[in-house]
Amino acid sequence: MTWPVPGERETVAPVTRRDGDLDAQLLEIFFDRVPMGIAVFDKDLRLQRCNRTWAGFFTHYLGVPAESVTPGKGMFELIPGQEEVTAPLLDAALAGQVVRQAAHRLCTEDIVTYWDVVFAPTFVDGEVTGFVDIVTDATERVRAYEQLEQRISGLTAIADAMTVQHPLEKTLRQVARSVRSATRAAAAAVIVWEDSDLLTLAHYGDDGLPAGYRAAVEATYALGARSLIRDVANDSRINVIRGFRTHALADPDYAPLHPMWDGVDYEDAVVVPLGSRGRCVGCVLLYVKAGREVDQDERTFLQAIADQAAVAVENAHLFQDAESHATLVERQRLSRELHDSVSQALFAMTLHASAVARELSSRGTPPTDPVAAGVAALGELTRGAKAEMRALIFELRPDALAAEGLVVALRRQAAALASREGLPIDVVGPARRLPLEASTEEHLYRLVLEALNNAAKHSGARGVEVLIEVSDTGGTPVLTVVVSDDGRGFDPLAVGPGHLGQATMRDRAAACGAEFEVSSAAGEGCTVTVRLPVGEPVAPPTA
Incomplete structure (x- = not known):
């Protein structure tokens, strides 16, 4: 990486040709051109000289004006607010020690940087006169390591959440949280659609979005807003929708979401499809700043996350199917037992009541006789109970609706209700x-x-x-x-x-x-x- 040179000023003394002083010339060239930042400070922590790399670091990362990186400036004038983390290292160097510190963290306002530093004391007549500061930029290395840790942590957290004890919504929230943390997106969401109705949300999780966002998303789907996200997701590739927010703000179908996009710092959307058994069941959606690029490394990570989310969705469906099957088996068992026991008993009671009623009638017992009236009432009760039992058995066998269809199922239930009422x-x-x-x-x-x-x-x-x-x-x-x-x-x-x-x-x-x-x-x-x-x-x- 080439660092900017502050303005037209150089803080390095020009290299002049001095015959017979080759070592001095080589030292000047080394000091001026090495990719490490080198600066010399006196005992009062004032800058004596520095090379262009050292000055470039300050200008590039910390926004220090080029004219400020000049001899005479104090160390903490250049890096204000860093006394607590840096002073112990400088004290050790001024005490005559060579100090090495890997990934030394500096935080100036909103900027966090990391440096591999060496503070080596300088001596004159055995007395410490100052120190040399040698720094190498470690920011990208540390951020890459942190990002790797975040990704591993995110994948682990998702794997931990992918158990049958955890609702799918909780797993999807963990997916959104992990994606947002690892990619530094402004916000993230995971959307899963119904199998038979691509305009209906089945499951949802988000991170970094305001309360009520899901309801607003569902409202936009109800209005038919589908082209920007779902059609892109069905492409089966990771896509970046440039100007997503601006486009959606101009679309009345997205009106329920418009109030939630006021004052946000994202403009584009990254859509990562969730594929399961050859079909798109949803997507991971990242909200990012305008122009944000998604490199191949990040795409690989996002695809891994999406694959895990798709597995979680598939597992949830399989578990739900297994539970439904277990419930169906239990219902069928109860249906058989009710048919074989209670239903048969009611049928027998009906026959006995009818037989007693016929016997009473043959003996000339009038219908108003208390016994005859009681037998008639018993017959009505048992017939009603039989109708209720038939309806209950049918309710316990939902496969009957699936096997026979709506009209036949309604005729059965209507007959039972008519008999009962x-x-x-x-x-x-x-x-x-x-x-x-x-x-x-x-x-x-x-x-x-x-x-x-x-x-x-x-x-x-x-x-x-x-x-x-x-x-x-x-x-x-x-x-x-x-x-x-x-x-x-x-x-x-x-x-x-x-x-x-x-x-x-x-x-x-x-x-x-x-x-x-x-x-x-x-x-x-x-x-x-x-x-x-x-x-x-x-x-x-x-x-």
């Missing part, structure tokens, strides 16, 4: 299975059950209809699910959006990207409507 429920829908994602099917199933339960318990209806159909009028097939009853109805504005489970139904509709509407009026029943774009047309509905 004595309320006629018709389910009309396509004979062919609807092309829905499993999560969407689950949300719609639960939403319709909520609407049916509301109608059965609160509406006073004489009948309920569930209509499921797909229309294809605008080029994109739209699934419409309508649950309507002929009950007493209500005023939606008077009772509020949370009435009768509306909030739960609305949340489920939003979770699968559907439109949700409730229409009702006093004495006119209630209609719940859900509309959702689907992948392909299906067959006409059948009862």
Whole structure:
């Protein structure tokens, strides 16, 4: 590295040709041209002379004006505020010792530098007259070592966090913290998207960003702001988006984030994709100052971090799948046991109650007789309990929904509810299975059950209809699910959006990207409507 020479002034005496004094000439050349900084000080710590390298260090790192690096200046005029860390070394040199110090740390205002220094005393007639200061810049070496330690520490911390006991969010926060620390980025975030919905955040962690940043990011996704980050991440390479902040501030889709970018000192964004099984599941996002370059060494580190984060995401998914499988196995076991024990017992009780009722009738016992009435009530109770048990067994077997589809599953549950509540429920829908994602099917199933339960318990209806159909009028097939009853109805504005489970139904509709509407009026029943774009047309509905 070539250091700047302070102005046009040289603090080194010019080399003059003196015949017969070759040693002196060589010494002058050595003093002037070596890459080490050399300076001579007297006992009062005042500079006597220095070479251009020594002066260049001060000008380059500490911002000391060139005219200040001149003979007569005191040591601590040149490096103010360093007495505590430097004076002990100088005292030892002035006591006649040669002092060597590796990576000596100097901190002037916001600048931290490191120096390999030697202070060697000078003598005249056996008396110390001053010292020679020989310095070599160790700043880059120390910073490289610190950066290596930070990277190793970061990778270790991430590895420690990658256990099944730690939530994935905690691991991702550790990833963001490690990346920010090791790269000295202004801020960092890790974003993981849903498998089936690339506009929905599944997991998130950040470091150096204000509270509420995640919510703002999710809000921007809801507005459709995806081109700047996700499209770059899908490129599968580490990319730097120049002027990211300026570009995003001009984009109304990023409006939720605009207030959080006031007064920040970053402009560009570095996007590191998270790859898992051949697909992009998210990215590590670094916010950096304008023009910041990412060298190959840093890219290698970032890729290693991203690989670890991707493994953490994959592990979390596998663990979740394993837990789901274990839950499914346990549900199936309970379902079998309930079917083989309680359900059979209820069936037997129903048969016995029917047999007793027939026997009483054959003997001429009137229905109003207490015994006959009790047997009839027992029969009703056992039939209702059987319906409840069928519904419970179906609920314990979520694979039935996956195996049979939304329409068939709703018909089963509607039949059980109708038997239990004595309320006629018709389910009309396509004979062919609807092309829905499993999560969407689950949300719609639960939403319709909520609407049916509301109608059965609160509406006073004489009948309920569930209509499921797909229309294809605008080029994109739209699934419409309508649950309507002929009950007493209500005023939606008077009772509020949370009435009768509306909030739960609305949340489920939003979770699968559907439109949700409730229409009702006093004495006119209630209609719940859900509309959702689907992948392909299906067959006409059948009862």
